[in-house]
Amino acid sequence: MKKEILRFSDVTYIYHTVRGETIAAQDLSFSVDEGEFVAIIGPSGCGKTTLLSLAAGLMKPSAGTVESRGSFGYMLQRDELFPWRTIEKNICLPLEIKRQTAPEHRARARELAVKYGLGDFLDSYPGQLSGGMRQRAALIRTLATDPDILLLDEPFSALDYQTRLNVTEDVSEIIRSEQKTALLITHDISEAISLADRVLVLTRRPARVAHTHTLDFEVGNPLKRREQANFSGWFERLWRELNE
Amino acid sequence: MKHNLTECSDEHMTFLKRRKKRRALIWALRLGLLALLLGVWELVTRVGWADPFLTSSPSRIGATIASLYRDGSLFYHIGVTLAETLAGFAIAVVLGCGVALALWWSDLLREVLEPYIVVLNALPKIALGPLIIIWFGTGSTAIVFMTVLVGIIVCILHMLSAFIATDKNKILLLRSMGATKWQILRKLVIPSSLASFISMLKVAVGMAWIGSIMGEYIVSRAGLGYLIVYGGQVFKLDLVMSATCILCLLAAGMYFLVALLEKAIVKNADR
Ligand SMILES: Nc1ncnc2c1ncn2[C@@H]1O[C@H](COP(=O)(O)OP(=O)(O)OP(=O)(O)O)[C@@H](O)[C@H]1O
Ligand SMILES: [Mg+2]
Numbered sequence: 001m002k003k004e005i006l007r008f009s010d011v012t013y014i015y016h017t018v019r020g021e022t023i024a025a026q027d028l029s030f031s032v033d034e035g036e037f038v039a040i041i042g043p044s045g046c047g048k049t050t051l052l053s054l055a056a057g058l059m060k061p062s063a064g065t066v067e068s069r070g071s072f073g074y075m076l077q078r079d080e081l082f083p084w085r086t087i088e089k090n091i092c093l094p095l096e097i098k099r100q101t102a103p104e105h106r107a108r109a110r111e112l113a114v115k116y117g118l119g120d121f122l123d124s125y126p127g128q129l130s131g132g133m134r135q136r137a138a139l140i141r142t143l144a145t146d147p148d149i150l151l152l153d154e155p156f157s158a159l160d161y162q163t164r165l166n167v168t169e170d171v172s173e174i175i176r177s178e179q180k181t182a183l184l185i186t187h188d189i190s191e192a193i194s195l196a197d198r199v200l201v202l203t204r205r206p207a208r209v210a211h212t213h214t215l216d217f218e219v220g221n222p223l224k225r226r227e228q229a230n231f232s233g234w235f236e237r238l239w240r241e242l243n244e
Numbered sequence: 245m246k247h248n249l250t251e252c253s254d255e256h257m258t259f260l261k262r263r264k265k266r267r268a269l270i271w272a273l274r275l276g277l278l279a280l281l282l283g284v285w286e287l288v289t290r291v292g293w294a295d296p297f298l299t300s301s302p303s304r305i306g307a308t309i310a311s312l313y314r315d316g317s318l319f320y321h322i323g324v325t326l327a328e329t330l331a332g333f334a335i336a337v338v339l340g341c342g343v344a345l346a347l348w349w350s351d352l353l354r355e356v357l358e359p360y361i362v363v364l365n366a367l368p369k370i371a372l373g374p375l376i377i378i379w380f381g382t383g384s385t386a387i388v389f390m391t392v393l394v395g396i397i398v399c400i401l402h403m404l405s406a407f408i409a410t411d412k413n414k415i416l417l418l419r420s421m422g423a424t425k426w427q428i429l430r431k432l433v434i435p436s437s438l439a440s441f442i443s444m445l446k447v448a449v450g451m452a453w454i455g456s457i458m459g460e461y462i463v464s465r466a467g468l469g470y471l472i473v474y475g476g477q478v479f480k481l482d483l484v485m486s487a488t489c490i491l492c493l494l495a496a497g498m499y500f501l502v503a504l505l506e507k508a509i510v511k512n513a514d515r
Contacts (some may be wrong), residue, residue, distance in 0.1 A: 093431070
């Protein structure tokens with residue numbers, strides 16, 4: 001029996017500005033189980049980023065409830081590494097913020113970096129790394145505090161296609177081997193299909209869940225998935241639903 | 245990126261050589277221009293096309309500075325002005341950054357104070373001269389106060405706009421890690437404003453000179469600004485020109501120091 005780790009119940013969120021109000025989400029309900037990889041796709045501007053901010057508790061819903069168990073790691077579209085810090089110091093940033101200054105925390109972060117191929121770059125500055133490596137460093141920074149849920153807001157969309165495939169591959173491997181729960185937001189249908197256990201399709205703004213699909217792949221590896229026979233079937237289906 | 249200089253191509257060597265040559269040419273022309281200006285100035289006063297009583301001349305400036313040096317007042321006046329300028333500069337920068345931080349911290353404070361800052365920025369500070377004399381007397385305190393007054397608004401506005409321009413996504417990232425406002429300030433806002441801080445220093449140096457000389461015009465009994473005013477009043481143009489030349493050198497020197505500081509910090513910041 002899977003345990004629920006995040007639940008949105010009839011969540012509504014309204015942005016207020018002088019010009020008026022924008023309903024970004026309305027009666028939005030869904031839940032995520034522990035260890036699950038959920039992808040959320042939706043038309044641009046429908047309220048996806050809003051949804052993540054609500055999940056992370058950075059904003060309170062106007063109505064409804066967001067319940068979660070566990071801690072969050074947030075990863076943004078661009079790596080947002082601090083250019084004046086070395087990679088090691090960037091990776092340890094969340095530890096500093098959370099005042100987890102004990103040496104074993106640092107050692108864990110370093111270990112992660114070494115394990116995922118950044119060992120030689122710990123003393124480098126972000127400007128010296130390629131886009132793909134920077135994004136990997138950003139993921140390791142997200143993992144440094146050992147969060148229970150990863151919130152990924154289009155983390156690959158700033159990368160070029162080739163790098164993107166590779167980084168998606170890396171990230172998928174890292175997230176699965178660390179057995180994390182992940183909530184991935186993306187524009188990219190094939191990215192969602194190649195990574196997730198379950199895909200939620202959102203409506204246009206205000207966002208609601210239009211469809212939920214549990215994907216039936218035997219393999220977890222994104223590149224292998226792309227070669228599977230049912231990949232294109234899923235793609236067409238989601239594409240249709242997205243454009244309804 | 246580091247390049248290994250021993251391994252660079254011939255073409256790159258010629259490129260570097262040409263660059264070096266060009267730098268040398270530019271410096272030669274700069275110095276030549278200076279020599280030309282001084283030469284022409286000297287010449288026209290010597291042959292009587294211009295009255296040295298009104299225009300002074302390089303040789304007379306030299307003589308004036310030498311006599312100031314001999315009676316021991318040269319370094320006294322330089323010291324007075326330099327001390328006032330540096331004190332005013334330091335206070336304006338420190339106080340200005342402090343105020344900018346406070347304004348960044350509290351939106352309410354910022355919105356409340358905005359019109360005051362705008363007015364203070366627009367106000368010609370020299371209009372406050374009489375008030376300053378009455379409040380602070382005619383000593384160095386008044387001049388330092390004037391210097392601070394002239395410089396601080398620029399510091400505040402410059403730094404505030406830098407603080408406010410901090411990348412919103414990076415703030416979001418820190419907030420998602422549970423950062424407090426104080427942590428956001430220390431880990432992100434201040435370090436990312438370093439470049440702006442330096443460019444602010446460059447502006448503030450200029451402002452400090454304006455402030456201190458303006459202050460000396462109104463109240464002082466010593467300093468380069470005083471020499472200029474005094475020289476003007478007694479029609480000793482040599483003295484006016486001498487003090488102005490020294491001022492040029494000092495201002496340039498101070499700007500140069502800030503530029504050096506910039507180089508050092510930038511080198512440190514993004515290797
Ligand atoms: N701070 C804000 N104030 C007012 N309106 C906002 C604010 N942030 C977002 N919105 C509006 O809310 C809606 C949803 O925004 P959100 O950023 O969540 O969408 P999104 O699906 O992430 O968009 P994108 O696909 O461009 O990333 C948009 O119409 C946006 O204009
Ligand atoms: Mg978004």
